[in-house]
Amino acid sequence: MSTERVCVGAIAGAFGVRGEVRLKSFCARPEAIADYAPLFTEDGARSFTVRITGPVKGGFAARLSGVTTREQADALRGTQLFVDRARLPALPDDEYYHADLIGLEVVDTGGRHLGHVRAVHDHGAGDLLEVHGPGLQDTVLLPFTNSAVPTVDLAAGRIIADPPEGLFPD
Numbered sequence: 001m002s003t004e005r006v007c008v009g010a011i012a013g014a015f016g017v018r019g020e021v022r023l024k025s026f027c028a029r030p031e032a033i034a035d036y037a038p039l040f041t042e043d044g045a046r047s048f049t050v051r052i053t054g055p056v057k058g059g060f061a062a063r064l065s066g067v068t069t070r071e072q073a074d075a076l077r078g079t080q081l082f083v084d085r086a087r088l089p090a091l092p093d094d095e096y097y098h099a100d101l102i103g104l105e106v107v108d109t110g111g112r113h114l115g116h117v118r119a120v121h122d123h124g125a126g127d128l129l130e131v132h133g134p135g136l137q138d139t140v141l142l143p144f145t146n147s148a149v150p151t152v153d154l155a156a157g158r159i160i161a162d163p164p165e166g167l168f169p170d
Contacts, residue, residue: 005040005082006099009033014073015061020053021073023062023081026098031060036088039081048081096152098127105158106131106142109150114161114168120144129159135169142167 008132012022025033031052038047043155048064057063067073091097098120106114106129115133127144142148142163151160 004085006085006088007042007080008039008083009034009081009166011073011076011079011081012059013077014070015056017070019068019070019073020061021076022056022059022062023050023052024059033060033081034062034063036083038143039083042080042082044082065162096154100154101152101159103127103157104152104154106133106161107158108168109162114136114163115140117159142168 008027009023009025012024014020015022023033025031026126027033027036034050034052037049038087040047046066048066050065051063052142053063053120057105060096064073064076069077075117088097101117101120104117106117108114113133115131115136117129118132118139119130120127130139131142131147132139140163148163149161150158153160
């Protein structure tokens with residue numbers, strides 16, 4: 001596994017005047033974010049317990065331990081929240097945490113190097129792998145489907161792709 005901690009959410013800003021935050025969850029079951037506490041900042045300097053107080057547009061209103069004022073909550077805007085990987089459930093063989101895919105080498109079915117995964121995006125219609133590599137002016141968004149990505153080999157640190165025609169330069 002590639003990292004000790006995995007990003008499970010982010011603070012979108014303050015909610016109300018009593019220290020609640022707007023919390024975006026990146027979990028498969030969004031409300032499960034509170035079950036993984038304590039959640040850590042990226043640098044590990046702070047940790048929080050989480051109590052969801054209700055749904056709001058695009059996420060949840062939540063109370064974080066140690067955050068009692070609107071100013072404290074608003075100061076956390078943009079903070080990503082991480083959980084120790086050991087607290088996350090094991091996944092079936094054909095499912096992956098986004099954090100495990102970032103940085104993997106991408107090769108085509110003939111073994112030609114296409115680039116590396118820079119990010120994973122989910123816009124609702126399915127995941128897209130953002131690939132950056134040699135000979136690419138911009139990054140390429142590769143559909144993360146069984147037909148376009150038939151093999152993910154975490155142990156070898158690579159993805160074998162069969163991209164749609166014209167997606168990558170020859």
